[in-house]
Amino acid sequence: MRTRSLAALAAVALALAGGLVVAVASPATAATVSKPLRTMIADLPVATEVRTGYDRDLFPHWIDADSDSCNTRYEVLIAEAVTAPSVGSGCALTGGRWYSYYDGAYWTLPADLDVDHFVPLAEAWDSGARNWTTAQRQSFANDLGDGRSLAAVTDNVNQSKSDQDPAEWMPPLSSVHCRYVGEWAAVKTRWGLSVDSTEKSALTSYAASCTNVTITVDTVLGGSTPTTAPTTTPPSGTCTATNGTDVTIPDAGSAVSSSVTISGCARAASSTSTVYVNIVHTYRGDLVVTLAAPDGSTYTLKSSSSSDSTANVNTTYTVNLSSETANGTWSLRAQDVYSEDTGYLNTWTLTV
Known part of the structure; x- marks a missing residue:
């Protein structure tokens, strides 16, 4: 309770579930x-x-x-x-x-x-x-x-x-x-x-x-939380993909995933790749968010925290993906690990 x-x-x-690399989040747009x-x-x-x-x-x-x-x-x-x-x-x-x-x-x-x-x-x-x-x-x-x-x-x-x-x-x-x-x-x-x-x-x-x-x-909806990824100019040679289809995150349930496919980038991913994530949820501390590379490697972007009662995840994470090939299907996985509230993944953008 x-x-x-x-x-x-x-x-x-x-x-x-546990990742190989813990990414560092840049400051989120205030919710x-x-x-x-x-x-x-x-x-x-x-x-x-x-x-x-x-x-x-x-x-x-x-x-x-x-x-x-x-x-x-x-x-x-x-x-x-x-x-x-x-x-x-x-x-x-x-x-x-x-x-x-x-x-x-x-x-x-x-x-x-x-x-x-x-x-x-x-x-x-x-x-x-x-x-x-x-x-x-x-x-x-x-x-x-x-x-x-x-x-x-x-x-x-x-x-x-x-x-x-x-x-x-x-x-x-x-x-x-x-x-x-x-x-x-x-x-x-x-x-x-x-x-x-x-x-x-x-x-x-x-x-x-x-x-x-x-x-x-x-705020849970509206307010100062944008519903789309911020517009940025990626560095030369980067490739970007976005998935904006809402995916419901069940309360204290299994992880759900959303995928994007990068093509035309025949090189390694960047050591400063970014993952913009917008999740609507009453308690962002309930959430674990991971990125899965095309080869199945996983990177923990966000861990859960029972003390974080702030709403929503609206954050750009920076993660070293230089050991990965840029091309392929990437998946963002979100899981609610505490009982009480449901939410949904609104949109996410990967720039490699």
Whole structure:
């Protein structure tokens, strides 16, 4: 059971397989966005919402990603309890106490609380999630990587919110409105979701009377993370190939691979070959990434790290491939070695 990241939420509330060679990564394009509240809202892209085709079942949710008998709903209840509950068989919770910040109410029975998708699933669909893969929608609906994505709140208050955005609904407790719009902007930024013009106007109006606190969020989709390899001019005599077909990386599953073929380079590969990798994943520390040469030799580009909770891999690795022939089929392999989240390999580029 992974501890959820609640530091950002608290700050806003208070202010308002083994390889042969290990490659050295150059600095990645930042996947972290940090902006003043009003700037973050101003930077949200505006687009018309589209509800066509929406079905709640298109967002698989309340999964038990780590197979500990506690699904996402119960993970949130455990993480957000102000008095820690006892966790019994089948994840039965007893003795806990919870605070619903929407209305300032305290509860002692889990049944009195809903776990709110802070940006409702239908709203996410309208704002861009209709174009996502099922794996991405599942990750959104079970996002334990940011404490603002899901919130344990009074059930009937959450039901009154339904799928409404801040232009249509705000928490009944007016003292938390600044916190609410900040978290709304953070979640929309984290997942690269748009806002409609009425929604943006409402957010802007509310934020005008709030302290302009700095909000920090790790992006999963959109944000500052590019979806294609950066444009570079390769040195003379190099050969480059890209594979941009999405490949789903299963949760704690076998490695998946994506291949490119280099041809017309009748020479050895370079000692400073580069591999640009863009993987969308809630926790990049879960991932092991290796490069397989045409002769089967493997090079570890990235090892896993249980302490790295940053989202996404968006990095250019430099690796010595001088012992390899440039021509042939090369494979990038990615594996999630920890339980909880799925992701996908978006694109990768090999320059030899």
